[in-house]
Amino acid sequence: MPILTLPSKAKINVDTLRHYPYSRTLTATQLISLHLLLHKPAPDCESDDAQFGPYISILPRDFGGHPLTWIVHRTLGVGSREEHSLLRLLPPCVLSDLVLLERRFWKDWQAVRVYLDDFPDRSPRHHRIRAQSELILDFVWAWLNVNTRCLYDDLGLDKDNNISLCPVFDFANHAWIQPTMQPLRVARSEISPGRARNADLVCVSCDKGISRDQEATLRYGGHPNRTLFVEYGFTNTITSGELMSGAYPGEVSVHDVVTSLLDSPGETGAFVERTLDTEGYWGDWTMHCSPLPAHASFRLITALRLYHSFPAVAGGRVQSEEEMTAASRDWRETILGFADEMSEENERACKESIGRICEELIERAERGIMDIKEEMRTSSEERYRKVLMTVELLWLEELTVGEAMLLIE
Structure with a gap:
């Protein structure tokens, strides 16, 4: 049975961000990360994004516990002793996957940084005079919010662009066995030519249903702990x-x-x-x-x-x-x-x-x-x-x- 419905205009994806003049030259991850970076809330403040600000303001502000943060810190020559120790203590196969994740991150950063000068009056404020490492760490925050929270959303595009940030849905915790809900797209009768097929998203309860006061959970995928740790920063x-x-x-x-x-x-x-x-x-x-x-x-x-x-x-x-x-x-x-x-x-x-x-x-x-x-x-x-x-x-x-x-x- 339906639990809640998220209107298509409330999602952050390549369709709702199509007003960017170069939206077609960036992947979904790059475009959404750029938008979050430009509207990153200042400490103890809320995001100034007129449309998605309330949602961006309640996103996690700190990813210090995510392994990508540790390895980017190492690359930048910063970070704590504990972070360096954790990287040393990881199983080889986990560290190898983490290195691949870091490559994806730097590739996306190189694609996004080209456009930052187009927004001299936007957040991150005064980015031209800020230390490059600080700006990169802000992008870590934006990129990890995208990588850990986006849901697969069939927009009729290639697989790398069929993702959306979905308010409310993305706050559901992962359950590796018997999740209580799953997202489904609401069919649309008309699709504008050349446009992404952005539809409402309805959350329905799974076969066993959900009872009063029970936590609503999603299954992030049938992944081993290695993948969950590298991509999301946690394990079962x-x-x-x-x-x-x-x-x-x-x-x-x-x-x-x-x-x-x-x-x-x-x-x-x-x-x-x-x-x-x-x-x-x-x-x-x-x-x-x-x-x-x-x-x-x-x-x-x-x-x-x-x-x-x-x-x-x-x-x-x-x-x-x-x-x-x-x-x-x-x-x-x-x-x-x-x-x-x-x-x-x-x-x-x-x-x-x-x-x-x-x-x-x-x-x-x-x-x-x-x-x-x-x-x-x-x-x-x-x-x-x-x-x-x-x-x-x-x-x-x-x-x-x-x-x-x-x-x-």
């Missing part, structure tokens, strides 16, 4: 039991470990990487504990099958391009679905590699958890300790998925 509070039982969809990226494994001497390693890249199987190698039994992703199995299709990998003999091409033909049969596996020997080698990967995951996760506990033991700052507990959950997920995988090997 889970236990090893929920991971082992398959109740929680635990996932670990093993890109760094597998990349090291595939880095064979001579031409073999280059051939493996080139072939995987050409066929679309380079990277995004993961292990999962749900659905049961725990399992490696098809992408990971595919990469290992190719690697172990060359007998010379173990013997150290350098193969010719013709030999490697011939050896990879059976591998392609598994990609196309003509064969379930290459050979018993190949499958056995893949399982052995997965076992070694899991052992490395477990070993480094145990070290990571020990480092977290030592940091907590020496710190009395409560906010810092809470973030450390969040990072510990990231290591717990990596540890438990590795252990679950070993149980089935």
Whole structure:
């Protein structure tokens, strides 16, 4: 049943911001971030935006607990000891994803900064004489409000522009299981040519409904804690039991470990990487504990099958391009679905590699958890300790998925 309806004109998106003369040259994230930056409230003040000011004024004012803030601080040469320690304590796969997020941020900043001189009398006031780092940190605030709060909204554009900031809706907390509501677009009978299809948004209760005084929650997506932490700055509070039982969809990226494994001497390693890249199987190698039994992703199995299709990998003999091409033909049969596996020997080698990967995951996760506990033991700052507990959950997920995988090997 409907809970509330948000009029299309109340959303902040490429349609409601189309008055910007260069709105078509910026992505939705860049355009909305620019608008928030120009109307960022001064300390203890409200936003001066005539249309969206009341909403902008109640957006979070501080993202000190978000990992993007820590890594941007590091890039700018500022930041606290605690922030630098937190970056050092992150699992490698989480830090890798965070670096990719930072690249997106700087790309958007470079696109937006070009237009700031067009608004000499707008917020951020006197930006020409402000320190560049201060202006960048204001943009961190704007960009994170967009990245953490926008909802997918089909405006009939490409996927990167189908987003909107939706007042009221975006204040719903995330629930990884049994959310109480979901947003739906209200159909429009007429769509103006060349215009975004900006429609009202209605919030409806989920199948189980919502009772009086119950919190209304959304599901941000079926993401592992790694993604939730990097993109939104929080994790689901889970236990090893929920991971082992398959109740929680635990996932670990093993890109760094597998990349090291595939880095064979001579031409073999280059051939493996080139072939995987050409066929679309380079990277995004993961292990999962749900659905049961725990399992490696098809992408990971595919990469290992190719690697172990060359007998010379173990013997150290350098193969010719013709030999490697011939050896990879059976591998392609598994990609196309003509064969379930290459050979018993190949499958056995893949399982052995997965076992070694899991052992490395477990070993480094145990070290990571020990480092977290030592940091907590020496710190009395409560906010810092809470973030450390969040990072510990990231290591717990990596540890438990590795252990679950070993149980089935």
